Amino acid sequence: MTTLLIVFLVLGAIATALFFAGYTHGTIAAMRSHNDQTVEVDDSKDIQRYGWPVALAVLAAATIIGLMGVAPAFIYVAPVLTIVTAAVNGIAFFAEDRFDRGS
Amino acid sequence: MDKAALALSPGLTTGLGLCLMIVPGVIFLGIAYLIRRNLVHNTHDFIISNRRVGLGFGVGSIISVWTWAMAVMMSSAMTFQWGLSGLFWFVVPNGLAVMAVIPLARILRRRMPEGYTISEFVFHRFGQSQIATTVVTATMIFGILLEILINLKGTSVVMSTVFPIDWRWATLLTVAVVLTYSYFGGLWTAVMTGTINTWMITVPAAIVVVAVFSQIDGGATAVFSAVEASDPTDLSIFQGAAASGFGITLAFGLLAATVADQTFWQKVWALRPNQVGRTFMLSGMLFYPIPICLGALGLVGLAYGLTPEDIGGDIVAIGPYVVSHLGLPMAIIIAYVFVILAACYSTIDGASSALSSIVAVDIVKRFFPGTTESTLFYVTKLSMLLGGIIAAAIVLSGVDFTSLVLTTYALKTSILLPLVLAIAWPRTNTIGFVAGIALAIAIGMPLRSVYGDLIGTLTILGISGGVVVTAGLLLNKTFDMAKLTEDEPLSDDQLSQAKG
Numbered sequence: 001m002t003t004l005l006i007v008f009l010v011l012g013a014i015a016t017a018l019f020f021a022g023y024t025h026g027t028i029a030a031m032r033s034h035n036d037q038t039v040e041v042d043d044s045k046d047i048q049r050y051g052w053p054v055a056l057a058v059l060a061a062a063t064i065i066g067l068m069g070v071a072p073a074f075i076y077v078a079p080v081l082t083i084v085t086a087a088v089n090g091i092a093f094f095a096e097d098r099f100d101r102g103s
Numbered sequence: 104m105d106k107a108a109l110a111l112s113p114g115l116t117t118g119l120g121l122c123l124m125i126v127p128g129v130i131f132l133g134i135a136y137l138i139r140r141n142l143v144h145n146t147h148d149f150i151i152s153n154r155r156v157g158l159g160f161g162v163g164s165i166i167s168v169w170t171w172a173m174a175v176m177m178s179s180a181m182t183f184q185w186g187l188s189g190l191f192w193f194v195v196p197n198g199l200a201v202m203a204v205i206p207l208a209r210i211l212r213r214r215m216p217e218g219y220t221i222s223e224f225v226f227h228r229f230g231q232s233q234i235a236t237t238v239v240t241a242t243m244i245f246g247i248l249l250e251i252l253i254n255l256k257g258t259s260v261v262m263s264t265v266f267p268i269d270w271r272w273a274t275l276l277t278v279a280v281v282l283t284y285s286y287f288g289g290l291w292t293a294v295m296t297g298t299i300n301t302w303m304i305t306v307p308a309a310i311v312v313v314a315v316f317s318q319i320d321g322g323a324t325a326v327f328s329a330v331e332a333s334d335p336t337d338l339s340i341f342q343g344a345a346a347s348g349f350g351i352t353l354a355f356g357l358l359a360a361t362v363a364d365q366t367f368w369q370k371v372w373a374l375r376p377n378q379v380g381r382t383f384m385l386s387g388m389l390f391y392p393i394p395i396c397l398g399a400l401g402l403v404g405l406a407y408g409l410t411p412e413d414i415g416g417d418i419v420a421i422g423p424y425v426v427s428h429l430g431l432p433m434a435i436i437i438a439y440v441f442v443i444l445a446a447c448y449s450t451i452d453g454a455s456s457a458l459s460s461i462v463a464v465d466i467v468k469r470f471f472p473g474t475t476e477s478t479l480f481y482v483t484k485l486s487m488l489l490g491g492i493i494a495a496a497i498v499l500s501g502v503d504f505t506s507l508v509l510t511t512y513a514l515k516t517s518i519l520l521p522l523v524l525a526i527a528w529p530r531t532n533t534i535g536f537v538a539g540i541a542l543a544i545a546i547g548m549p550l551r552s553v554y555g556d557l558i559g560t561l562t563i564l565g566i567s568g569g570v571v572v573t574a575g576l577l578l579n580k581t582f583d584m585a586k587l588t589e590d591e592p593l594s595d596d597q598l599s600q601a602k603g
Contacts, residue, residue, distance in 0.1 A: 002317040005310070012306040019302050026159040027295070033155050034142050043213060045377040050384055054202045057384075061391040062195055062340070068399070069187045069338030072327035075316065075399050079309035081392035085166070086305040088389055089298070093159030096378060 008079065015087040022090030029097070045099055104319070104329045106407040109428040112436060120266030121276065123440050127303070127448065128280030131296040138288035138295060146480045149289030150460040151219055152373045156294055161374050161382035163298025166390050167449035168366055169201055170304055171250070172257035175446045178394035179422035182401025183409075185345040186330075186337025190398040192350025197394060200357040202387035205380045207362065207526045208371040212379050214587040219464040221368040221522070226469070227587055228525055229533040238540055239522070240465045242514040243365040243457070249511045250366070250454040251278075251494035257419070258447040259498070264420060265427050265440060271499055277447060278495040282488055285452040289484070290373055293456040296449065303445035304393060307438035311426060312396050314435045315403060329406035337405055352556040355564060359515040363522055366457040397442075400425050455487040462486035516560060517543035520568035528575065529582045535574025543567035 047053075064081070067074035143149050156164075174197070181189035211224060218224060222240040229235040258277050263270035285292055316323045330337050361367050374382055404414075404421040411417065414424040426439045463483040467474050474482070517540045524531045543566040551559020 002322075004322075005313050005317045008310055008313045012310055015306055016302065019306075022159055023163075023298065023302075026157060026298075029157065030155060030160070030291075031141050034148070034153055036153075036155070043209065043376040043379065046209070047380045047384060050202070050205050050380060053384060054199070054205075054387070057202065057388045057391065058195060058199055061198055061395065062191060064392075064395055065187055065191045065194060065398075066340045068190075068395075068402075069340065072323035075323045075327070075402070076313065078392050078395035078399065079312050082305045082309040082396040085389040085392055086302050088385070089159065089163050089166070089301055089305075092162050092385065093157070096158035099158065099377065099381065 004076070008083070011080070011083050012086075015083045015090070018087045019090035022093030026093035026096075029093075104325060104407050106409055106413060109407065109409075109424075110430070112427055112430060112433070114433055115266050115427065115436065117267050119437075120262055120268045120273075120440075123437060124262065124273070124276050124280060124444060127441070127444060128284060131284040131292070131299075131448070132287075134295055134299075135284040135287040135292045138291045142291045143288050145476060146463055146483050148291065149480065149483055150456070150463050151369070152290045152294060154373055155375060156290075156370070156373045156378075157375055158378045158382055158385070160294045160298050161370065161378060162385045162389065163301040164294040164449075164453065165201065165367070165370060165382065165386035166393070167297040167300040167304060167445065168293075168370075168453035169197075169361075169386070169390055170301075170393055170446045171450050172254045172261070172443050172447035173419065174394060175304070175308075175397055175443055176257065176261070176419045176422050178398040179400040179404070179425075180418040181345075181349075182398040183404045183421040184401075184418050185342060185348065186334070186405070187340050187402075188336075188342035188345035189349075190395065190401065191340040192345050192353065194391065194394045194398065196350075196354035196357045198387040198391040199354075200361045200387075201367075201390060202384055203358055204361050204367055204371070205383045207523065208368075208379050208383060210526050210584075211368075212371055212374075212376055214584050215372075216376065216588070218372045219369070220365055220460050221363075222365075222461065222465040224587070225522075225525065225536075226465075228582065229536060232533045232537070234537050235533055236465070238514070238537070239518065240461060242363060242511070242518050243461055245511040246360075246364055246515060247366070247454045247458045247461075247490065248494055248497075251451050251491060252497055254447045254450045255494060255498050258443060260417075260420070261423050261440070261443045264415070264423055265436070274495055274498050278451070278491045281448050281451045282455065282491040285455050285487055286484055289459060289487075290369065290456045293449075293452045294370075294373070297453060300445035300449035304442050304449075308393060308396050308442050311435055311439045311442065312399050314431055315400060315425060315429060318429045318431055319403070319406075326402055326406040329408075330402055333405060333408065337402075347557060349556070352560045355516060355519070355560050356512070359519040363515045363518045364457075365461055366453050369457045369460050397422060451491070455490055458490045459483045459487050513544045513548050513563070514540075516563045517547065517567045520564055521571045524568070524571045524575075528571075529584055530575035530578075530580065531571055531582070532574055532578050532580055534578065535571040538574065539567040539570035542570055 181193040225239045226236045259270040259273040262273040400422045403425050414420045521536045521539045543563040547563030550562045
């Protein structure tokens with residue numbers, strides 16, 4: 001087993017822990033709020049500007065693919081970010097409380 | 104790097120393959136049982152999760168439902184066929200298509216806070232026009248059936264390639280597993296199991312790709328050098344042939360696949376209103392690394408100098424072939440199979456859940472408004488089973504479902520701009536909407552068959568959008584979007600009467 005693979009296994013384990021901690025938190029929150037019958041209509045705490053973030057995300061994806069053809073090391077950027085996807089998904093469960101409070 | 108050194112890993116038995124398919128299903132069945140007991144009490148909960156889906160479940164479920172089993176393999180395949188240009192044109196529009204829903208979702212969620220389906224919107228937007236609503240409903244149903252079909256087909260191909268399992272049994276088992284657990288909890292089950300599937304796709308995919316490069320002598324450097332020596336243009340994202348070959352057509356097809364798909368609209372109305380834009384934004388961003396990561400397997404195929412003939416004739420098999428022929432540890436091969444299965448299961452249960460919302464709102468409640476809540480609940484659940492059974496029957500029959508693909512393509516592409524304009528441009532009217540779709544199909548599809556995908560797609564888009572705009576300008580009538588809020592006849596209460 002190479003050092004690189006071990007590093008990725010550790011990163012994967014950390015992301016997994018974050019993901020399932022968030023998942024558990026989200027499940028409990030969903031069960032607590034399921035009886036709430038009010039139809040929420042207020043979207044003022046949602047993102048209001050999305051043009052630039054979308055453009056930057058598209059540009060970032062294109063850049064990462066382009067860099068894969070520049071040097072071999074960049075091939076590992078996407079696997080790192082794929083693990084980040086799982087971690088951020090876990091964090092999102094905690095973040096939604098913060099967004100609800102409007103901070 | 105000699106392809107003669109590649110050989111199928113031993114130990115990939117039928118029993119192992121069947122276990123891998125069944126174990127996630129059993130775990131999800133347990134989750135579905137808990138959901139059924141705690142979160143689902145009526146049709147409203149079943150099809151729209153009481154509009155309580157938050158950011159975490161929203162992001163996880165959208166990523167997994169958008170990551171089709173075929174997409175997992177196609178990212179590697181497009182890299183294998185076109186080099187990094189193929190990966191570029193496959194990936195970039197994919198994430199963008201998810202984020203493109205944001206402006207439309209914000210408008211509709213604000214105007215129809217108690218909405219359920221996009222067909223329901225069309226029904227009220229166009230003065231209860233049966234033609235407009237029927238076209239949109241049919242498009243949604245065809246699209247859902249196609250999603251289930253393609254994922255069943257892709258999974259059965261992978262399972263029968265990697266393991267000695269008959270593809271028919273793989274198809275039957277897949278549909279049986281997914282429908283069993285989906286049946287119990289509807290959208291909540293799709294959302295909660297889909298989020299777990301996002302974990303099953305992401306972490307294993309990253310480790311598999313790194314393990315693949317670690318298994319090769321010289322690692323990523325050796326792969327990079329071999330591809331560069333073979334054809335340096337494969338390391339460029341600027342090959343025009345990839346754009347004209349499939350990229351531009353795919354980009355519009357992907358936009359239609361989200362904007363004209365009830366699977367996504369169901370989530371728009373199920374999410375809490377202050378999380379809709381944020382959820383779709385984060386989903387699109389976080390989706391991007393997945394196909395890029397798996398696309399690297401296509402580079403490995405190029406580095407070994409593999410040809411489509413070497414891998415059974417279908418380039419989609421390049422990912423499974425590389426993973427199962429490098430001599431990787433069994434755990435890594437199993438992880439890759441889990442990635443495919445997670446992608447398949449999440450897309451099928453998401454699509455089935457979307458179908459249940461269409462059946463409940465656009466068929467049963469519209470044509471049989473007196474249906475009792477308990478009857479509606481069972482009809483809604485049974486519709487999920489029916490959709491899966493029809494899709495499985497089509498796959499098992501072995502018939503060429505090209506006609507279904509073409510029909511869905513024609514409907515989805517032709518509906519894209521009229522639907523966007525109906526949401527965003529108040530001067531869009533019924534005549535323009537229906538005529539735009541009809542003319543786009545009548546003229547665009549024959550042109551597509553003669554001149555190919557690119558000309559056909561651009562024609563369909565040009566005609567459908569052009570007719571809607573022309574009719575809007577000529578008739579010069581402005582629809583009051585506030586009427587959508589006033590006219591919403593199917594309130595949440597009507598689908599949650601049984602709630603105690």
